[in-house]
Amino acid sequence: MKTVKRSIGTLALAATMILSVSCKDANKSETAAPVSKGTHQEMTNDHKDLAMNDSQDSKSEIILKDYFNLKDALVNDDNAKAKKLGSTLTKSLKSFEVTGYPESKQAKLKEVIDNAAKHAAPIEKNDIKQQREHFKKLSAEITNMVAITGTETKLYEQFCPMYDGGTAWLSTKEEIRNPYYGSQMLKCGKVQREIN
Numbered sequence: 001m002k003t004v005k006r007s008i009g010t011l012a013l014a015a016t017m018i019l020s021v022s023c024k025d026a027n028k029s030e031t032a033a034p035v036s037k038g039t040h041q042e043m044t045n046d047h048k049d050l051a052m053n054d055s056q057d058s059k060s061e062i063i064l065k066d067y068f069n070l071k072d073a074l075v076n077d078d079n080a081k082a083k084k085l086g087s088t089l090t091k092s093l094k095s096f097e098v099t100g101y102p103e104s105k106q107a108k109l110k111e112v113i114d115n116a117a118k119h120a121a122p123i124e125k126n127d128i129k130q131q132r133e134h135f136k137k138l139s140a141e142i143t144n145m146v147a148i149t150g151t152e153t154k155l156y157e158q159f160c161p162m163y164d165g166g167t168a169w170l171s172t173k174e175e176i177r178n179p180y181y182g183s184q185m186l187k188c189g190k191v192q193r194e195i196n
Contacts, residue, residue, distance in 0.1 A: 060149040074179035086123025093117040116141035155195040
């Protein structure tokens with residue numbers, strides 16, 4: 001029985017070391033590829049720096065601000081704050097109007113916003129593990145929104161190879177702060193591309 005316990009302990013230690021090394025190596029292996037305005041991903045706490053041009057709806061910038069606040073709560077492992085911010089983001093998404101965008105993009109934008117609201121709403125009712133699961137899907141939809149609405153703010157699409165087979169999120173800062181693992185693996189990830 002002692003041998004079995006030692007073997008399990010050794011395996012757990014080896015797995016932890018592999019995960020840690022994997023994330024560190026992922027940070028070194030690739031450089032960020034610049035991406036044009038029409039692509040996707042993350043922002044940070046510099047919400048005051050969010051800029052808009054005349055063609056952008058201020059409500060899309062509010063959605064981005066709310067998204068980044070939620071991301072920061074998950075980075076900080078703050079379940080209670082994430083619940084409140086999930087509710088705030090859901091309200092922002094539900095008040096979004098697509099009519100200010102070209103007709104050819106309105107149907108897709110409405111679908112993206114509706115899907116994002118479906119993933120934001122459960123965040124206000126769940127534990128942090130489930131919040132992070134919904135945040136993954138929410139991040140994909142917010143990225144799709146940015147591809148349609150654009151933003152004047154420089155964003156970074158960041159990627160964690162360890163979470164759920166590989167998962168992306170948006171940030172306004174190049175420095176990695178992982179919302180999927182929080183303090184457990186705060187710097188796990190890499191910048192996949194820049195937007196703007």
